[in-house]
Amino acid sequence: MKKPLSIALLFLFLxxxxxxxxYFAIRQNQIHQxxxxxxxxxxxxxxxxVTISKTEYRNSLRGDxxxxxxxKMYDIARVEINSDHIIIYGLHDSSEDNLFSFLDxxxxxxxxxxQQASSSLFQFNFLSFVLPSDYRVENLSVFIFRPFTSxxxxxxxxxxxLGTPPPRx
Numbered sequence: 001m002k003k004p005l006s007i008a009l010l011f012l013f014l015x016x017x018x019x020x021x022x023y024f025a026i027r028q029n030q031i032h033q034x035x036x037x038x039x040x041x042x043x044x045x046x047x048x049x050v051t052i053s054k055t056e057y058r059n060s061l062r063g064d065x066x067x068x069x070x071x072k073m074y075d076i077a078r079v080e081i082n083s084d085h086i087i088i089y090g091l092h093d094s095s096e097d098n099l100f101s102f103l104d105x106x107x108x109x110x111x112x113x114x115q116q117a118s119s120s121l122f123q124f125n126f127l128s129f130v131l132p133s134d135y136r137v138e139n140l141s142v143f144i145f146r147p148f149t150s151x152x153x154x155x156x157x158x159x160x161x162l163g164t165p166p167p168r169x
Contacts, residue, residue, distance in 0.1 A: 024103055031095045035075040036065070039091055047077050050088040057086045066093075073097050 015022070039047075050069050052060070060068050065076045067088060074090035081087075 020106065024099065027099055028096065031093065031099065032066075032075075034095070035091060035093050039075055039077045042077075042091065044077075044089065047089045048074065048092050050074060050090065051085055052088070053085055054081075057088075066096075071097075073100070 050067075052069060056069075057067070062068055062073070067074050067076055067090065069088075073093040073096045074088065075093050076088055076090045078089045079086060080089075
């Protein structure tokens with residue numbers, strides 16, 4: 001019973017930590033699929049035409065079928081290569097632009113957050129929880145001395161009050 005509960009709790013914490021990025025990846029995939037299906041149904045005269053140089057094309061290509069030109073994402077329907085420039089027929093992907101600007105805004109806000117965690121959070125981390133009734137606490141400190149350093153193993157050791165004999169060998 002403890003193991004599945006521990007796994008579920010760990011999964012919940014990991015989902016909380018990585019949840020935004022999981023949402024971002026899923027939403028980006030959905031937008032990409034929507035644009036792919038939209039490009040297939042649009043006639044050629046409704047596509048956007050972008051003309052750029054070959055070096056610009058190589059630098060701004062994002063994957064096999066997307067390109068970023070002047071800060072705007074385009075899904076590529078087809079490409080025509082001339083001797084000195086490339087003509088791209090595509091569709092401006094405003095949904096993906098909005099998604100990336102949302103991600104940038106969230107990351108900027110997180111980076112600019114200089115407020116420290118509340119003192120109640122620190123107090124929670126250092127709480128001493130109630131010990132079971134069958135334990136007795138003795139104050140013992142054990143030090144292990146290493147060359148140039150000393151380590152404190154523990155300040156409190158727990159000894160059970162049950163007087164059971166040792167196991168037979």
